[in-house]
Amino acid sequence: MLELQMLRIPNGHKQVEGVRGSRFLSVGGAFHLWQSSCSGSCGGRQMPYFIRVEDAAQHLGTSVEELCEFQQLGWIDTVEKDGVSYLRGHQEYRAKFVLALRRRRKLRPEQIAKVLQVQKPPFNMNEVDRILKEG
Numbered sequence: 141m142l143e144l145q146m147l148r149i150p151n152g153h154k155q156v157e158g159v160r161g162s163r164f165l166s167v168g169g170a171f172h173l174w175q176s177s178c179s180g181s182c183g184g185r186q187m188p189y190f191i192r193v194e195d196a197a198q199h200l201g202t203s204v205e206e207l208c209e210f211q212q213l214g215w216i217d218t219v220e221k222d223g224v225s226y227l228r229g230h231q232e233y234r235a236k237f238v239l240a241l242r243r244r245r246k247l248r249p250e251q252i253a254k255v256l257q258v259q260k261p262p263f264n265m266n267e268v269d270r271i272l273k274e275g
Contacts, residue, residue: 191226191227192224192226193208193218193227196227200232200235200239201239206239210235213249214253215234215235215252215253215256216231216234216238217231218231230261234263241268245268254271254272254275
């Protein structure tokens with residue numbers, strides 16, 4: 141689990157400092173990537189952003205309960221700080237893919253698990269049938 145450190149900054153906004161110097165700004169309750177600096181072992185890659193699970197659910201057109209179900213099934217990972225759950229940006233993308241598999245393709249949980257086991261980002265809906273036929 142990733143440890144986040146909360147810092148106060150002017151105007152009542154909150155700044156979150158993550159691993160390797162990433163900084164996020166809380167505006168209206170959602171955490172957005174504010175600043176990313178990386179040195180050493182990350183090789184200059186962009187650091188992930190975090191968003192509250194409640195805000196991610198709203199963006200995705202789903203419920204917090206459904207995202208919690210995805211987390212319990214091991215399809216997405218969350219980070220917790222002070223009793224609040226957050227998703228990393230790539231996990232929100234993963235949840236969006238799972239929702240498409242569930243809603244548009246009408247896949248069962250075991251089928252979704254199989255697709256997620258084989259596919260890695262960027263996800264490709266065109267590969268789903270091939271993956272399911274192979275197993």
